[in-house]
Amino acid sequence: MTLDNVQAILTVVRQVPRGRVASYGQVARIAGIPRNSRQVGSVLKTQTADSDVPWFRIVNSQGRISNRDNDHSQTNQRQLLEKENVLFDEQGRVDLKVFGWNM
DNA sequence: GTTATGACCCAAA
DNA sequence: GTTTGGGCCATAA
Numbered sequence: 001m002t003l004d005n006v007q008a009i010l011t012v013v014r015q016v017p018r019g020r021v022a023s024y025g026q027v028a029r030i031a032g033i034p035r036n037s038r039q040v041g042s043v044l045k046t047q048t049a050d051s052d053v054p055w056f057r058i059v060n061s062q063g064r065i066s067n068r069d070n071d072h073s074q075t076n077q078r079q080l081l082e083k084e085n086v087l088f089d090e091q092g093r094v095d096l097k098v099f100g101w102n103m
Numbered sequence: 104g105t106t107a108t109g110a111c112c113c114a115a116a
Numbered sequence: 117g118t119t120t121g122g123g124c125c126a127t128a129a
Contacts, residue, residue: 001126024111035124041110042126058110062118066110073110 020101063093
């Protein structure tokens with residue numbers, strides 16, 4: 001990964017509007033690196049909360065929250081999204097048809 | 104240089 | 117609708 005790509009990823013994530021979510025693959029495509037969806041996660045985990053990047057608006061293509069299979073950060077992300085009117089179902093997933101970011 | 108791992112994705116079952 | 121297996125590519129050891 002070049003530094004340019006990292007900046008492109010962060011720029012894309014910053015463009016995600018409030019109340020919407022985007023998938024890793026979607027971010028990777030828009031950033032110009034279609035096959036590097038996994039690296040998007042690696043970049044986001046270095047950002048954490050004290051950044052201006054809304055990392056919590058990124059979920060996987062199934063609408064599931066993929067952080068480190070831990071427990072705490074997952075709930076934290078969910079609450080951050082619910083604060084923006086993004087609702088989860090009983091299985092802890094968001095409806096990408098409704099809350100997905102379609103440009 | 105090779106091997107293993109990962110906040111993933113997609114097609115098939 | 118969900119779970120599995122194979123594929124991808126960048127980093128770490």
